Amino acid sequence: EWTMAEFRAAKIAEIREQVGTGRVICGLSGGVDSAVAAVLIHEAIGEQLTCVFVDHGLMRAGEADQVVSLFRGHYNIPLVHVNAETLFLSGLAGVTDPEAKRKFIGKTFIDVFEDEARKIGGAEFLAQGTLYPDVIESVSFTGGPSVTIKSHHNVGGLPERMNMKLVEPLRELFKDEVRALGRELGLPDIFVGRHPFPGPGLAIRIPGEVTKERCDILRKADAIYLEEIRSACLYDAIWQAFAVLLPVRSVGVMGDGRTYDSVLALRAVTSTDGMTAEAFGFPGDFLPRVATRIINEVRGINRVTYDYTSKPPGTIEWE
Numbered sequence: 001e002w003t004m005a006e007f008r009a010a011k012i013a014e015i016r017e018q019v020g021t022g023r024v025i026c027g028l029s030g031g032v033d034s035a036v037a038a039v040l041i042h043e044a045i046g047e048q049l050t051c052v053f054v055d056h057g058l059m060r061a062g063e064a065d066q067v068v069s070l071f072r073g074h075y076n077i078p079l080v081h082v083n084a085e086t087l088f089l090s091g092l093a094g095v096t097d098p099e100a101k102r103k104f105i106g107k108t109f110i111d112v113f114e115d116e117a118r119k120i121g122g123a124e125f126l127a128q129g130t131l132y133p134d135v136i137e138s139v140s141f142t143g144g145p146s147v148t149i150k151s152h153h154n155v156g157g158l159p160e161r162m163n164m165k166l167v168e169p170l171r172e173l174f175k176d177e178v179r180a181l182g183r184e185l186g187l188p189d190i191f192v193g194r195h196p197f198p199g200p201g202l203a204i205r206i207p208g209e210v211t212k213e214r215c216d217i218l219r220k221a222d223a224i225y226l227e228e229i230r231s232a233c234l235y236d237a238i239w240q241a242f243a244v245l246l247p248v249r250s251v252g253v254m255g256d257g258r259t260y261d262s263v264l265a266l267r268a269v270t271s272t273d274g275m276t277a278e279a280f281g282f283p284g285d286f287l288p289r290v291a292t293r294i295i296n297e298v299r300g301i302n303r304v305t306y307d308y309t310s311k312p313p314g315t316i317e318w319e
Ligand code: XMP
Pocket: 102, 150, 151, 152, 153, 196, 197, 198, 199, 200, 240, 274, 275, 311, 314, 315, 316, 317, 318, 319
């Protein structure tokens, strides 16, 4: 049985051995896996690593800033932050089909990343935060026919196209082990314990057309929901919690006026691997309090609902 300190030391030696004096590029997503991989690789090879954060503008409130300040500020790791919000939002204009959103975002993400990798130049290695479950999943995908319910995007195909070799130091680890390694490497709790977040981001939490205005409305509501979850000490008991901005308007009253605004759905699930999930049962006064805060504080929302659907038959995300 290895301790995380031993695993860390062994991996550092392995990365040095694999990379030699070569240069490595690592794409950051804002999630735990890519952050842990990057910090570990940086510890092994220092300035030979450059991180690239393609910011599609579809992150939650404050998350892009957290990535930038963690890497540049806390760790002093060279980071290229590409603000591609306009590119992503203009390409999403008029797109309402969930899979079309994923395809566009996945493709654009790779295009932007590839451009940046070219600009950096001379890197022969691409680092990825691939985990053991990802390894098994991709094997079973090629093993037989499978029905794609939702296509998850990653940078598949890019290493071959750019003729790069992969550095995947987390390939033997499960999620909880990556978290332990992250703690060992000194990553802040807010990063290490973070709920999973889908690659296409808020785009698949805004059924219908994604606009800057709707992203901003959703970000505000989602931030209030998560703030209340954290202050009630429920964050770690939940697998994922998020808000979904519905393409439905409802009538309400506020003061002496009639309102006609968007409906928001709140979702929170428990799960061990994301394959099955149950709606989280909040204590009695929690949801009414969150609903009141959101309706009072976020312009554009006048009704809040809670989603009780299990997976299956539902999925965790709405799209
Ligand atoms: P579903 O909605 O299929 O989600 O029950 C299962 C888990 O996968 C995440 N998810 C995604 N992650 N790209 C991702 O990187 C995607 O397109 C995507 N769709 C869903 C979801 O947040 C949950 O953790």
